[in-house]
Structures are given as structure tokens and as C-alpha cells.
Amino acid sequence: MSLPHMSESTEMYLKALAELGDRDVSIARLAERLGVTPVSANEMIRRLGEQGLVAHMPYKGVTLTEKGREAAANxxxxxxxxxxxxxEHLKIEWAKIYELACSLEHATAPEVTEALAAFLGNPTVCPRGNPIPDANGAFAPLEGRSLREMAAGETVTVRAVNATSTEVLKYLQEKGILPGARVTVIEAAPLDGPLTLLVNGREAALGLSMAEFVIVEKTVNEGR
Amino acid sequence: MSLPHMSESTEMYLKALAELGDRDVSIARLAERLGVTPVSANEMIRRLGEQGLVAHMPYKGVTLTEKGREAAANxxxxxxxxxxxxxEHLKIEWAKIYELACSLEHATAPEVTEALAAFLGNPTVCPRGNPIPDANGAFAPLEGRSLREMAAGETVTVRAVNATSTEVLKYLQEKGILPGARVTVIEAAPLDGPLTLLVNGREAALGLSMAEFVIVEKTVNEGR
DNA sequence: AAAAATGTTATGGTTGACCTTATTATTTCA
DNA sequence: TGAAATAATAAGGTCAACCATAACATTTTT
Structure with missing residues (x-):
């Protein structure tokens, strides 16, 4: 069951696929998130395909296999x-934890993972609001829709932030767009135009490519 | 002051040099500890020399430069x-911590290092008995001599264990040769022969290549 | 001082994960 | 349906860190 050894690169690809929704992810999208050229991503996807971790339907997209999904959950x-x-313990700034955790992740043996989980009290969500798979790879996929799809006038609650770049996370942090925040869409400009939001009584502009990774739920008027 | 980026490999070489005493370390010895061929080590030492981290005197050995010493301390x-x-916190078995920490080490940003130090209460020794350099790279070099040099009849206290292989550490752990242990040399066989020790009332045999990395102090009859 | 042991350098090879610059295939849209 | 946009593949290149084999240099031992 334990895979022979996964390169850092392999792990990044699996992670990106899982974060992007894990089915029919276009290579261009994947390449963009990983900061490599589409050609490189294509090459790498071929390799992952040979290892049985992904299935690539040309012109359709990439989908994790069952084996790939398990590895990604891990x-x-x-x-x-x-x-x-x-x-929680090292008190590191919210916006930086993704990137710093990412390096550590690659260097973590199964034994350490499980001991860490126990030490932390087996948490089920991360500070960015995303679910933490259990030791068997099971986890509730995130409910909710992307802030990108919301129309003007809607009020929603942020459930999770799926961005990975520290820069983007810093921007969201500054604007108060964090899990639990209540956000009202004031205006949604046409085309790729930005959203104008009301967060904590302040206005904030948010491009669609950032809004895409903010997962929200319609607020069900849960008491003032 | 922050070095441009150090490869994992560079870090391993610096660490090995520091652990081996950091002056006039032969390439053969270094290669052995790192599990690479002397030819590879030679090549790599040339690269480190070009970066100003080590000085290599052919046929004499390798010595860390000031810059190298700082990097190694880090x-x-x-x-x-x-x-x-x-x-202390994850309760991982003593013999395994070196190897597991080694992977994490390479993936640790300065920010995390300092936050971790604060979280741990700025400890000054590791569980293997070795001193932990402070944030500026200063640390008391380990006093004491190698168990290898001890003669029959001597009783010593283990101060630190500088072995790195999990297998070796497991053996030492089983025999009770841990920091703080009191050890009496019963017999020192000639040539490369093993030491016969008395540890916690039990006899244990120890090859010289293992004994080399056990740092001891003559016991100054401290009580009982 | 010669032989043996050890250390160094030269040469050429491998691997993974990238890159660029074409070229070719497919899909989408006007 | 034909052009434009997007996606895929092909070919050739780079880089770090290893490897093996072989030749050469220096030290140590006899």
C-alpha cells in the first residue's frame, strides 16, 4: 500500500489536481497553478499516467485514478x-502557512504524520477551512460554491480558501476574506471584471481568479 | 546573510563535516558517512569549494570555512x-528521530526554525545529547572524548551519541547506550576488535566504528 | 627506495524535472 | 464550414547530483 516513493514533483501535481476538483482538469489550468509550462505539465502527466496515478483524456482533461486519489488524500x-x-502552535501568520507547510509536507514520513495528527488532536479542518482527510484517505468533500459564481446582492459565508500563493493569501487576509467571514457581493463587473464586496463593513475588490478559490455558502440568516 | 538557497545535498555535506569534527576530514570518511562514492564526494566538495563553504587541501582533508561553519550551524x-x-512532543522512538528530523530539516524555513525554537522553549541539547546552536550559530562544542579511545577498566558517562544511521541508533538504544548512561569498559580487544562493556548491569559488545560516535566523559564518581 | 595503499582527476553515463521552439491535432466559434 | 483558438506532441537542450571505470599522484609501509 505504501507507494515506492513519490517525488516532490509528483506530490505537487497530485495535490494540485485534488485542489482543482480532481476531475477533468485541463493541463493548462494545472500548469498555471503549478507555475510550469503546459508542455512540462503534459510531460509530467504522461509520467503520472504510466504510474497509474492519473488518466488523461486528450483534449478533455486529467482525472485522478483511485490510486491517485488515495495518494493525493495522503x-x-x-x-x-x-x-x-x-x-495553532507556532503562531505563524495565516497567509504564510500554506507555503511553509508545503515544504514540510514533502519531508514527512507516515510515522510522523500519524504522530502529528495525534498530537494535534486529530483535527478535521485546516486553518484555510479545508477538510483534512483521515488516515485512510476519507474526507468529506467541501460543500459550497465558488465566490466567483455569486451575483450582486448575495450574502455568503466563507467556508474555505483554496488559494496557495502567499501573495494571494496575504491579500485575502488583509481584506478579511477568511473562513467564517460574512461577505456581501455589492457588484459583479461584467466579463472578467472584479467583484466588489462588503466585508466587515469595508469594501474590497476581488478579481475573479482570486474569487474562484474562495469557497462560500449562502448565508442562511444564522442570527444577526 | 541568508544564503541564496542550499540544496539538500549541500546541507547533508555541511552537516556531515560538522558532525565529523569539521577540520581535515578526509574525503573517504565523508563519502562513507554520506553513503556515496569517494569520487562523488570529491566532485561535490569541489562545488562547495567554489561556493566558499569549504577548503580542500588535497591529501590532507576538508575543512569548513567560516561561511561554511555558519551554514552548518544553521x-x-x-x-x-x-x-x-x-x-518530546510526538513521542517518536529515540532511534528514529535523527533520520526523520533530517528530512524535515531540509524543508524548514528560517521563520519556522525560530518559531519552533520558541515553541520548544529554546532547548540547548537534542535527545542525542548534542548541543543546539543558537540563532547566531554559536554553540559550545561538545566536551569529552570518544568511547573508542577508552581502555579496559575505565568507567565513563555517555554525553552524546553522534551516530546517524537508524540501524546503529537502534542497536545503541537496545544496549542502553544513551546520553546519561554509565558505562564500564570490561575489555578492549586489539586491532579493530570490539569493546566489551557493562551497561546497566548487562554486558554489551560494541564495534569500534560504533564506539567512535559515542562521546563520553570520565565519570567523576558523582554520587552513590 | 620500491611496493602497496590511499587519494585525486578525467571521462563518460544516467535520471528527473524542467525549458524552448516548432509542428500537428482538435475544438470552438463566427 | 472554415478560421481562430486551444491542446498535444516532437525534438533537442539544461542542470544538479549522482554513478562507474580508469589513469595518475601522493603517502605510507615494508
Whole structure:
């Protein structure tokens, strides 16, 4: 069951696929998130395909196989447990934990993962609001829709933030767009135009490519 | 002051040099500890020389430069802080912490190092008995001599264990040769012969290549 | 001082994960 | 349906860190 050894690169690809929704992810999208050229991503996806971790339907997209999904869950588990540790125990700034946890993740043996989970009290969500898979790879996929799809006038509650770049996370942090925040869409400009939001009584502008990774739920008027 | 980026490999070489005493370390010895061929080690030492981290006197040995010493202290700090965390907080078996901490070490940003040190209460020794350099790279070099040099009849106290292989550490752990243990040399066989020791009332045999990395102090009859 | 042991350098090879610059295939849209 | 946009593949290149084999240099031992 324990995979022979996964390179850091393999782990990053699996993680990105899982974060992007794990089915029919276009290679261009994947390449963009990973900061590599589409050609490189294509090459790498071929390799992952040979290892049985993904299935690639040309012109359709990439989908994790069952084996790939398990491996990805494992990577996400490590990633998010470290996020909890860095945030809760080391008091590291929210916007930085993803990147810092990412490095640690690659270096974490199964034994350490499980001991860490126990130390942290087996948390089920990370500080970015994403679920933490259990030791068997099971986890409730995130409910809710992307803030990107919301129309003007809607009020929603942020459930999770799926961004990974420290820069983007810093921007969201500054604007108060964190899990639990209540956000009202004041205006949604056409085309790729930004959303204008009301967060904590302040206005904030948010491009669609950032809004895409903010997962929200319609607020069900849960008491003032 | 922050070095451009150090590869994992560079860090391993610096760490090995520091652990081996950091002056006039032969390439063969270094290669052996790192599990690479002398040819590879030679090549790598040339690269490190070009970066100004080591000085290599052909046929004499390798010595860390000031810059190299600083970098090495930094690596050792991270390594040993993680050892403390894994042992004290995650309750991981003593023999395994070196190897597990080693992976984490390479993935640790300065920010995390300092937060971790604060979380742990700025410890000054690791569970293997080695000193932890402070944030500026200063640390008391270990006093004491190698168990290898002890003669029959001597009784000593183990101060530190500088072995790195999990297998070796497991053996030492089983025999009770841990920091703080009191050890009497019963017999020292000639040539490369083993030492016969008395530890906690039990006899234990120890090859010289293992004994080399057990740092001891003559027991000054401290009580009983 | 010669032989043996050890250390160094030269040469050429491998691997993984990237890159760029074409070229070719497919899909989408006007 | 044909052009434009997007996606895939092919070919060739780079880089770090290893490897093996072989030749050469220096030290140590006899």
C-alpha cells in the first residue's frame, strides 16, 4: 500500500489536481497553478499516467485514478496537518502557512504524520477551512460554491480558501476574506471584471481568479 | 546573510563535516558517512569549494570555512530542534528521530526554525545529547572524548551519541547506550576488535566504528 | 627506495524535472 | 464550414547530483 516513493514533483501535481476538483482538469489550468509550462505539465502527466496515478483524456482533461486519489488524500492530509501545527502552535501568520507547510509536507514520513495528527488532536479542518482527510484517505468533500459564481446582492459565508500563493493569501487576509467571514457581493463587473464586496463593513475588490478559490455558502440568516 | 538557497545535498555535506569534527576530514570518511562514492564526494566538495563553504587541501582533508561553519550551524540547529520536537512532543522512538528530523530539516524555513525554537522553549541539547546552536550559530562544542579511545577498566558517562544511521541508533538504544548512561569498559580487544562493556548491569559488545560516535566523559564518581 | 595503499582527476553515463521552439491535432466559434 | 483558438506532441537542450571505470599522484609501509 505504501507507494515506492513519490517525488516532490509528483506530490505537487497530485495535490494540485485534488485542489482543482480532481476531475477533468485541463493541463493548462494545472500548469498555471503549478507555475510550469503546459508542455512540462503534459510531460509530467504522461509520467503520472504510466504510474497509474492519473488518466488523461486528450483534449478533455486529467482525472485522478483511485490510486491517485488515495495518494493525493495522503498528501493533503500531511499538508493540512502541518498547517494546523504552524498556525495553532507556532503562531505563524495565516497567509504564510500554506507555503511553509508545503515544504514540510514533502519531508514527512507516515510515522510522523500519524504522530502529528495525534498530537494535534486529530483535527478535521485546516486553518484555510479545508477538510483534512483521515488516515485512510476519507474526507468529506467541501460543500459550497465558488465566490466567483455569486451575483450582486448575495450574502455568503466563507467556508474555505483554496488559494496557495502567499501573495494571494496575504491579500485575502488583509481584506478579511477568511473562513467564517460574512461577505456581501455589492457588484459583479461584467466579463472578467472584479467583484466588489462588503466585508466587515469595508469594501474590497476581488478579481475573479482570486474569487474562484474562495469557497462560500449562502448565508442562511444564522442570527444577526 | 541568508544564503541564496542550499540544496539538500549541500546541507547533508555541511552537516556531515560538522558532525565529523569539521577540520581535515578526509574525503573517504565523508563519502562513507554520506553513503556515496569517494569520487562523488570529491566532485561535490569541489562545488562547495567554489561556493566558499569549504577548503580542500588535497591529501590532507576538508575543512569548513567560516561561511561554511555558519551554514552548518544553521543546519544543525534545525536538525536538532526537530529531534526535540519529534521526541518530546510526538513521542517518536529515540532511534528514529535523527533520520526523520533530517528530512524535515531540509524543508524548514528560517521563520519556522525560530518559531519552533520558541515553541520548544529554546532547548540547548537534542535527545542525542548534542548541543543546539543558537540563532547566531554559536554553540559550545561538545566536551569529552570518544568511547573508542577508552581502555579496559575505565568507567565513563555517555554525553552524546553522534551516530546517524537508524540501524546503529537502534542497536545503541537496545544496549542502553544513551546520553546519561554509565558505562564500564570490561575489555578492549586489539586491532579493530570490539569493546566489551557493562551497561546497566548487562554486558554489551560494541564495534569500534560504533564506539567512535559515542562521546563520553570520565565519570567523576558523582554520587552513590 | 620500491611496493602497496590511499587519494585525486578525467571521462563518460544516467535520471528527473524542467525549458524552448516548432509542428500537428482538435475544438470552438463566427 | 472554415478560421481562430486551444491542446498535444516532437525534438533537442539544461542542470544538479549522482554513478562507474580508469589513469595518475601522493603517502605510507615494508
Amino acid at each position: 498528501v493533503l492530509r500531511r499538508q493540512r496537518l502541518w498547517e494546523v501545527f504552524l498556525y | 543546519v544543525l540547529r534545525r536538525q536538532r530542534l526537530w529531534e526535540v520536537f519529534l521526541y
